[in-house]
Amino acid sequence: MSTSSSDDKVKELRELQRKQRKALEQTNRELASLQPPPKPGMKTWVGGSFAPPLDTDKLTRYRELADAAVSSQVREVLHKLCDMVEKFWETPSSSLSGVAHPSGRGLVVKLEDDEIKRIWDYVPYDKENKMYAELFDTIDAKTDKELRDAAFHLLWFAVELEKDREPLTNDML
């Protein structure tokens, strides 16, 4: 089998996986709408988290912090997330219209389909982000504050991109 034929099959498989993931997310949303209402007295409230912006200087520093990290797992994941941000920065901003953020602050802009495909291989799945959160929570908040802040800053971007939307940083509010 030729290399280009193999590449095409890999692309087809990834596209199929993406469509399956979207279908699953839609099913989960529909199921959630069928859930019983919250217990009286306990109403679901909606919160929003908006990280500071990220630039090339910060990303360079984050790579330095990753290289100096004692944990090889932290080091590997941080570099992976830095690669994700750099890949995202290669793509133009989405031209789609925005909708109000659930918290009432700012507008959420979905990424265009082509953009999603371009960065697909670099963006972690939701379950991976949850694992990374547990890993980063092992970084001491006092002795390694800068590393911890860098890790969660990158993770915040990963969560935003996993949701196929432009990261809404606090300077955009």
Next chain:
Amino acid sequence: MAYRLATDTRNKSCDAIVDDIDAGAGAGTIAIRTGAQPTNVGDADTGTLLGTLTFSDPAFGAASTGVATASAITSDTSADASGTAGHFRIKDSDANIHSDGTCGQGSGDLDFDNNVIVAGGTIAISSLTVTVPI
């Protein structure tokens, strides 16, 4: 037929609950913290403080049909620390605990669509309500 509360009773109950947040000279607060809630609501704080948002003073308008709606909640525009929002604690301005609840992403009493908090970032909460059932 089940036990029921009259609307007026529900309103009075609801007002009493939310007005308790206004105890003290200033506005009540909502602290976002990492980890699980303390075992009992009256226990000491647990986890790391990620940020603190401030209620209006008074925090809620008058209850109607057993529902009180919060007035504007001031965002924390410079979060104190980085981590995952695990739970929240509501206190009056004298730091007396009023209530607490869980934080989650797509779940929890306080549902963040991105529950990763970054130091220096902004934490916001939409308008919220407290309900006393029939």
